[in-house]
Amino acid sequence: MRGCILDVGSGLGNIAKYFNTENIDKVILSGRTEEMYLQLKNRFSHSEKCAIIHMDITDERCIKMLSSYRINVVTCLNVLGHIKDDVKALANMHRILGKKGILLPR
Template identity: 35%
Template sequence: MREPIGEETLRRVAEMDRVTAWIAELVLAEAGRRVIEVGAGMGTFTTRLLPRERLVAVEPNLDHSSRLRELERKHPCLSVVEADFTHDDCRALSAERCDTIVCLNVLEHIADDARALANMYHLLAPGGRALLLVPALRRLFGTLDTFLYHHRRYEMSELAEKVSAAGFVVKKLAYFNLFGMVGWWWNARVRRVEILPAGQLALYNRLAPVFRRIEAWTGPPIGQSLWAVAEKPER
């Protein structure tokens, strides 16, 4: 029986170690000591956040959370919580006194993203930061987004407005992954495939260090994703 497309995609992305390291570099430059990861999935980035004074991995999918619990047993600082971030129940996590919320390629899957952002704001200590990576550009929306159950791709102005409406101050907002945008457009809009081809992902992973240096040097004028750092103001 064929594995669901979302699961297969997560598995393929988890194998892209150089791309993962690139994203982790952005996150680790901003992350504090007490972190909540929203939508931890299979733990691809959870492992990059360890060790930490405190790390809470929030994941509503029971299959994924059971895998995360294997990691939890090895790291006393890690707790796995099965929760939906659009439900107010997750606000109980305010007891964790977190200074950072990490949300990577998750917000687009949430129908009520405004509620999710409001809950992030509630959970953060004053001066804390939400680190967000989301798919960019509505005109790139295609079959890949549909089969991954994306509700949207974000325009830069839209993300800025939603983050600000939740109470945050936008500290950074930039495009990310210029060259990946070309592959997404080709596969999602032209070829209209259901899943990113494994061969293309492997090639992109090999070239990722080159793309990483180019983007660090020039700063992409456009890209497949948006990277945002949003701060909760001090009282």
């Protein structure tokens, strides 16, 4: 599979380290707060396969921010319970994905 994985609410990146990047173009890790973004950047900025972004999945601007990536998979693990407008978050994840994209919420 070619394309990208977007991990919404990556936290410290504990789950992202298990992604097999051999057959994908990029793993996009996201942090909503400045603190989480900086921690991800410190931990993963050395990896050519990782992009670190500071975004709020409920904000419409994230769709434009991610438009240059061909995102095939969106993961959202242990995050939805922490988002006030989870319906908006899911709608934006759906808009970010390609037609045959896969959403993996938990």
